[in-house]
Amino acid sequence: MGTAGLPREVSGLAQIDVKPVGAIRATRAVFLMLGIVLAAWAPLVPELKLRLSLDDAELGLMLLAIGGGSLVSAPLAGIATAHLGCRGVMLTMGLVFCATLPALTVLPGVGLTAVALFLFGASTAAIDVAMNAQAVVVERQAGRAMMSGFHGLFSGGALCGASAMSFALWCGATPVLGACLLAAAGAVILVSQAPWMLPRAGAPAAIAWPRGRLALIGALCFIGFMAEGAVHDWTAVLLRFHRGADAATAGLAYAAFAVAMTVGRLTGDAVLRRLAPVVVLRWGAGIAAVGFLVMTVLPGIPAALVGCALIGIGEANIVPALFSAAARIRGADPGQAIAAAAAPGYVGLLAGPALIGLAAEATSLPMALGAAGLLLLVITVAALRATEEDHHA
Numbered sequence: 095m096g097t098a099g100l101p102r103e104v105s106g107l108a109q110i111d112v113k114p115v116g117a118i119r120a121t122r123a124v125f126l127m128l129g130i131v132l133a134a135w136a137p138l139v140p141e142l143k144l145r146l147s148l149d150d151a152e153l154g155l156m157l158l159a160i161g162g163g164s165l166v167s168a169p170l171a172g173i174a175t176a177h178l179g180c181r182g183v184m185l186t187m188g189l190v191f192c193a194t195l196p197a198l199t200v201l202p203g204v205g206l207t208a209v210a211l212f213l214f215g216a217s218t219a220a221i222d223v224a225m226n227a228q229a230v231v232v233e234r235q236a237g238r239a240m241m242s243g244f245h246g247l248f249s250g251g252a253l254c255g256a257s258a259m260s261f262a263l264w265c266g267a268t269p270v271l272g273a274c275l276l277a278a279a280g281a282v283i284l285v286s287q288a289p290w291m292l293p294r295a296g297a298p299a300a301i302a303w304p305r306g307r308l309a310l311i312g313a314l315c316f317i318g319f320m321a322e323g324a325v326h327d328w329t330a331v332l333l334r335f336h337r338g339a340d341a342a343t344a345g346l347a348y349a350a351f352a353v354a355m356t357v358g359r360l361t362g363d364a365v366l367r368r369l370a371p372v373v374v375l376r377w378g379a380g381i382a383a384v385g386f387l388v389m390t391v392l393p394g395i396p397a398a399l400v401g402c403a404l405i406g407i408g409e410a411n412i413v414p415a416l417f418s419a420a421a422r423i424r425g426a427d428p429g430q431a432i433a434a435a436a437a438p439g440y441v442g443l444l445a446g447p448a449l450i451g452l453a454a455e456a457t458s459l460p461m462a463l464g465a466a467g468l469l470l471l472v473i474t475v476a477a478l479r480a481t482e483e484d485h486h487a
Contacts, residue, residue: 116290117232118240122247123287124184124225129251131195131280132218133352134259134273136326137345138199140334141269146204150331150459154451157327159208161448163215164440171223172433181291183224188284191217196273219440223433228292230421230432241414242362249359249410253352260345308434311420311480314375315439317469318412320446321382324466325351325405327447329389329398332459337395350399351406358410371415375477379470382408386467390460405467412473413439419481 143153174183194214201207225244233240255276262272329347333339366374382405389401420435446466453462 114232114235117228117292118236120287120290121225121229121232121244123283124188124221124291125229125244125247126251127188127280127283128191128218128221128225129248129253129352130255130258130283131192131277133252133255133326133348134195134276135198135214136256136348137259137263137330137341138269138273139327140330140341140344142198142207143331146207149455150451151455152451153331154448154454156204156208156211156448157451158448159211160215160218161441161443161446163212163217164219164443165437167216167219168223168433168437168440171220172227174220175224175227175433179291179293180224180228181288181293183220184228184291185284185288187217187220187224189281191221192277192281192284195277196270199269199273215440219436222440223436226417226432226436230418231292239363239366241418242359242366242411245410245414246356246359246362249352249356249406253349253356256345256348256352260342260349263345264342307480307482308420308423308431310476311416312435312438314473314476314480315413315416315435316442316446317472318379318409318416318442319439320442320466321386321405321409321470322413323443323447324386324450324463325402326443328450328454328459328463329402332389332463333395333398336459337393337398339395343395347398347402351402351409354403354406355410356406358407359414362411362414365411366415371419371481372477374411374415375481376474378408378410378412379473379477380408382412383467383470384408386464386470390464390467408470416480 139153142148142156146152146156148156171183178186190213194210194217197210198207198214201210229241229244233244258276259272262275263269326348329351330344333347334341334344362374385401385404385406385408387401388404389398392398392401416435416439417432420431423431450459450462450466453465
């Protein structure tokens with residue numbers, strides 16, 4: 095497919111000397127890598143809580159450092175991608191990301207751990223903005239829907255990462271050993287695909303601030319990402335300290351979420367070809383809200399796992415649909431539009447769990463998670479406006 099009809103910046107990025115098949119493979123690999131390493135963190139959150147003797151509120155404040163890093167990094171990632179290319183951002187920040195995971199298991203004291211959490215959040219946001227910018231270009235060049243499939247690879251990686259870390263802990267491995275193994279795997283995946291990542295694009299260098307419809311998309315990203323962050327950072331804690339699960343079983347909560355999300359995203363492109371994006375957003379948010387209700391209201395470990403699976407099914411195509419809507423806004427560079435929409439999203443993904451921790455300390459963790467699930471209903475109301483055509487932007 096040619097680049098006719100694409101914005102000037104996208105056309106320039108698409109005409110680089112990288113084979114399309116290699117670019118597709120590299121994009122899939124980076125989504126997979128991010129899922130593996132990021133999900134490996136989920137079973138380690140209870141270990142951090144125990145190691146530093148934190149209550150729910152203190153743990154929530156610690157997680158706020160991740161949100162701070164993501165909030166600073168996401169708007170700047172669009173500029174960095176324009177100057178350094180997707181390759182420069184993904185490779186550099188990806189290696190920082192992988193190196194930070196083992197550090198989170200051994201650093202002494204709250205201060206150093208908070209710095210590592212800040213770097214973890216900053217590198218996560220930068221990689222995600224760059225890989226989604228590359229995904230937009232690859233998708234348009236291929237001439238077919240691919241975004242949900244890319245995000246499906248992220249979810250598949252998340253399943254592998256959470257399951258592998260839970261299995262390592264079950265086998266008696268120390269948290270630092272498990273983190274080192276998964277971080278090394280992520281680094282190998284990343285470096286092996288570097289030649290097929292998109293180089294310098296020469297796009298405009300201004301920060302894209304969310305306004306108009308882009309601001310609405312960003313607000314919905316906040317809610318959707320916050321639900322993902324709640325599952326990622328708090329479900330293992332819920333199972334371990336409120337449902338009586340051991341360390342290995344607690345990690346299965348995120349694995350159940352990741353299995354359902356992987357299936358949903360790998361079939362998402364076909365779903366989006368048959369259903370309007372507004373329908374996908376409304377049904378997805380509704381199903382995820384029901385999942386939070388099941389997880390937090392019904393007792394026992396099986397109910398919590400079923401709830402996590404429902405959240406995964408519902409959440410599967412919310413973020414891909416919102417990112418695609420942002421990338422389609424007329425006159426905006428896709429990478430910077432995604433960065434602008436992603437910035438509030440990362441606040442939800444990585445700072446939202448901090449608010450859940452504070453709410454849990456004031457009420458209870460099940461109540462705090464239930465309230466987070468109710469926010470998903472906002473997406474069902476605002477979905478139509480967020481997915482309107484560009485002439486309404």
